[in-house]
Amino acid sequence: MADPTSYRPRPGEIPTDPGVYRFRDEHGRIIYVGKAKNLRSRLNSYFANPATLLPKTYAMVHHAAGVQWTVVGSELEALVLEYTWIKEFAPRYNLAFRDDKTYPYLAVTMSEAIPRVQVMRGERRKGTKYFGPYTAGAIRETMDTLLRVFPVRTCSPGVLKRAQRSGRPCLLGYIDKCSAPCVGRISEEDHRALAQEFCDFMGGEAKRFIGKLEKSMAEAVAELDYERAARLRDDIAALRKVFERNAVVLSEDTNADIFAVEQDDLEAAVQVFHVRGGRIRGQRGWVVEKVEDSSGPELVEHLLQQVYGAEEAQHENIPRQVLVPELPTNHEQLAVWLGGLRGAKVDIRIPQRGEKAKLMETVQANARQAMALHKSRRAGDITSRSLALAELQEALELPMPLLRIECYDISHVQGTNVVASMVVVEDGLAKKSEYRKFAITGDAAIDDTASMHDVITRRFRHYLAEREARAAGETASGASGEVDAEAGEGHRGKFAYPPNLVVVDGGPPQVAAAARALTELGIDDVAVVGLAKRLEEVWVPGSDFPVILPRASEGLYLLQRIRDEAHRFAITFHRAKRAKAMTASVLDTVPGLGPAKRGEVLRHFGSLKKARAATVGELADVKGVGPVLAGAIHRVLHEAAGSTAPAVNMTTGEVLEDEPR
Incomplete structure (x- = not known):
């Protein structure tokens, strides 16, 4: 007997969508099929306290060796798919549909002189149109709803003949659930047209009929006939539900x-x-x-x-x-x-x-x-993580296990707003609290190799400084055995732990830049590799040929996942910095004009162009701007206007306004 916890899905794996689930035994046979409006809620109930499970459910979950699920678009699709698979696989723990019955269909006998709407099971009959399948309760509700709008005959042949002989309709004719063609209230031709409309609605042309009812409801409201309007409102809601129930069924000739x-x-x-x-x-x-x-x-x-x-x-x-x-x-x-x-x-x-x-x-x-x-x-399987780390260590011929890996990526747009990211993986799992981001300026922003050299240098310079500070603290307190009260036993700096492996996003140039930075700092116990995107090649310093990992290897998958995470983190930081830089303008150079007052100036005039056209007095009318500051603003704006260069984004070089120069 299997333990359900051995195959229970991890938290968050099961979707919350409607769908159909299947329990399989150790031989792969389907032993139970079920449907759910919310797959996560339903499946979690099978892994609750065993004492709360029914005997059949308890036996099923302990017989099963795995569970799978299929997401569908609605509860109704789940119903159809569940029924189909129960009939297909006959699971031993599904008792509701183990007999030879089928789901009922709504059928219209268009081959008869006076078509009839009825519930039918079993073999299909020629000249009869079928819609469904439905559950037994749903099909009765569907018929009752549709007969309000399409009062087609539903009586048996015996009742029809008796009404024709007596000249009196049956009860349904008296309560307006039938148009009573048996007594001539409607001709056979008109009744057939009514039955065809019924079929058209069930076949997917719901909007025309629902629109007609909506128009009638609006007329009833205009006439203050709220009782009739309420009935029509309920009919519209019911017809929409009926149409949704039928819309999931494809045509019978679809293969x-x-x-x-x-x-x-x-x-x-x-x-x-x-x-x-x-x-x-x-x-x-x-x-x-x-x-x-x-x-x-x-x-x-x-x-x-x-x-x-x-x-x-x-x-x-x-x-x-x-x-x-x-x-x-x-x-x-x-x-x-x-x-x-x-x-x-x-x-x-x-x-x-x-x-x-x-x-x-x-x-x-x-x-x-x-x-x-x-x-x-x-990613979460400890066996896969261990295998990935072992594969990388073996492929790169590293002496130490890869307990910590750091990956770096550079992000920019044509050399502007250059940033870098550092993501950390410990024991094969992302450690987001250790992620870091770097802004790169000056000569370091010339190209990717210079940026990579700068980032690696800054990161490991911090590490060396913290290591020296920690060593000094240990020496000072070593005689008494006291612990630094400010640092504490659990204290660690932002860059306290060095990685076993540094991964850079790129090929030989980026790898060489990172390795050179480590050598300049005197660090020789950290390995460096680069992952090139095009062919997923792994480059090591000083090698003319890359290390090629198998496409399906866990090690390559881990490197790819780390690289993609570093790229995501860098892109996020780059976009934030770029958005902030877009607000830069010539107003940033006005002495004494801070962000709040600069915003007030732009809000007051609406644009930099209008602010430049304003007089000193008009500038002084801005909230928080006095005569002296207004004069400074006026002077800077007109000095910028007199230059040969247009007003631009101070970081990206983008023109901030469109006016002749």
Whole structure:
């Protein structure tokens, strides 16, 4: 008997969307299928105190060895998918649908002279239109709601004949739930048109009918008939609910495989929904190693070749349509190839609108969830982290375990607002409290190598200073054994701990600059590598050739994750600094004009151009600006106007106003 805690998902892994979940045993067999409005809330209930679980649930969670889930667009889609999979896999712990019954459908017998709306199960009949499936309670509510707007016949053939003979309608005719064609209140032609409208509404043309009811409701309000308006309001809400319930069902002739891909630089999460007869009959998902430098269309091409070209693939199960997020460049040839395997035409295309496009969005959401789940598990798994650190240590031939790694990245726009970031990973996990950011100015901002040299120098100069201060403190207190009351045992400076490995974003030039900075400081026990983005090559100082890590290695994944985090952190700081610099203007050079008063000047006049056109007296009218300061502002503005250069952003060089010079 398995322990549920051994396969319980980590906190935050389960989405809060509606969906369908599946418990599997140790052999991979599905033993339970369920649906939920909120997957996280429902699944967490299975891992509660065992004493609170029902006997069947207790047995199921201890029999299972894993749990998976599929995100869908609504509760109604979850209902349909749950039913489909229960019928498909017959899980041993699903008791509600183990019999031979099917979900009821709402059917309209258009083949009869006087069409009838009824609830039907079992085999389909020719000449009858079906809508659904629904639960037993929902279908009765749906019929009751729709008969208010579309009073189509619902009585049996016996009741219809009896009413025709007697000339009196049944009870539904008296309460306006039937238009009573049996007694001539409506002709058979008009009744058939009414039944067709019923079918049109159920087929997706809800807006026209709901709009008609909304217009009637507005007329009722205008006539102060609030009771009728309230009934129409309730009918509109009910019809909208009915339309939502029916909208998740694809047409019965839909046979398609719908693919979606979520990818990063190294891997891709693939999801495919198998739709047969308008219902989702199955779902598959996996994470694959990407082909090197492959684009989206190329990835889709390889995916289709592997899925349908495998020897174990049943070619008779290839559908008529293959819906993909991006068309391969050779999609016409692929379609011919798949058609040859299937023995009939196959269409490969991107769904643009309608139900198939909506279902594609659902499949894409599952792919995103699968990739996020894969990344979180891979990053959080202690085994994977240990393997990644061990792989890096072995590949770089380092003598010490990589307990602490620091990664540096430079960010700027054409040499302006140059900043750098430092992110820290300890034991394979990000330590955000140790992140640092650097502003780079002067000669250090000339290029990336100079910036990298400056940042590494500043970071490790701080480390050496703190190490010397700590050593001095220990020497001073060593005789008495006292601890510095200000520092305390747990004190550590901003740069107190050195890393075992420094990772820089870049190739040989950046690596050489970082290594030179460490050598100049006399630090020889910190390794340096660079990760080049284009081919994910790992460069070491003084080497003519990079270290190539396997594309699927945990070590490369860890380096990539650290590099991306350093880039994100640097970009965030750069944008903040750039936004702040955009507010710089010639007013910054006015002596005695601080940020608050500078803001008052701009708010008072609305622009720098209008402030320049103002007189000293008008400038003195600004709140907080006296005659002396107004004169200084006037002098600086007109000196700037008399120069040959336009008023510009003092940091970026961007022109701040558009006027002739």
